[in-house]
């Protein structure tokens with residue numbers, strides 16, 4: 001039975017704990033978690049999930065085969081420095097840190113490590129994450145399968161090359177925020193055209209779920225599906241024309257490119273600081 005040590009006890013850690021336990025991937029008594037100082041949060045996770053919270057690093061790492069890095073990227077250097085004596089080459093290090101390369105993690109730890117670097121999104125909290133995973137050359141077939149299973153408990157898990165993770169971050173890591181922004185916008189306009197907010201919300205959510213299911217299950221392209229909604233001279237055509245006139249598609253493309261570029265900038269800055277190769 002595997003043991004996992006989780007460093008960082010925030011929302012991403014909790015989503016993964018929940019997914020792992022619901023799927024029985026690891027026994028709750030073998031899921032250990034720590035953070036930098038918030039004992040109350042550790043108690044809360046212990047009470048709700050039956051996992052083990054601790055500040056005793058020897059106990060945390062004893063017998064651990066998987067170590068998950070789940071603090072904010074800005075805290076990565078101090079956190080890895082604090083735990084590096086406990087990291088071993090035979091452990092699978094799983095990182096969800098945005099923009100922190102596998103080489104940077106090894107440089108921070110000062111030793112070669114088997115690392116699976118993942119980019120999930122916050123929909124992991126409801127088991128619907130879209131996660132992309134990249135592994136470094138030291139990850140064994142068995143560890144690769146472990147990484148797939150881990151992120152499979154919180155949604156879709158696909159493998160990519162590490163160089164593609166900035167693009168994934170801009171697309172699906174940040175992606176839920178773009179959709180929330182769209183929902184906010186649809187809610188505002190719904191109220192302006194005379195609908196109650198709560199009713200509008202239900203209609204919007206169902207519209208999104210329905211459209212997503214159509215794209216997922218139909219053999220037709222999104223463009224074809226859009227054309228089927230758009231009657232000549234009808235309402236959709238009038239609406240889409242305004243989107244086109246306002247360059248909304250161009251703005252979305254620029255948005256995703258800006259987010260991906262920021263991910264790369266953040267990663268490259270850390271690589272320069274640590275004097276490791278940029279991706």
Ligand SMILES: NC(=O)C1=CN([C@@H]2O[C@H](COP(=O)(O)OP(=O)(O)OC[C@H]3O[C@@H](n4cnc5c(N)ncnc54)[C@H](O)[C@@H]3O)[C@@H](O)[C@H]2O)C=CC1
Nearest residue numbers: 008009010011012035036070071072073075079097098120
């Ligand atoms: N929020 C998002 O949409 C996504 C976040 N991520 C990544 O997930 C990671 C965690 O994000 P969240 O869970 O949203 O953050 P969060 O702020 O909810 O949790 C961070 C946790 O790290 C702990 N921490 C801080 N310094 C520490 C240290 N030195 N040692 C141990 N623990 C320490 C904090 O106490 C807190 O429990 C980040 O690296 C982020 O890049 C990845 C994909 C999506």
Ligand SMILES: O=C(O)[C@@H]1CCC=N1
Nearest residue numbers: 098121169173174175
């Ligand atoms: O905004 C961020 O930096 C993180 C990474 C992906 C989603 N949230």
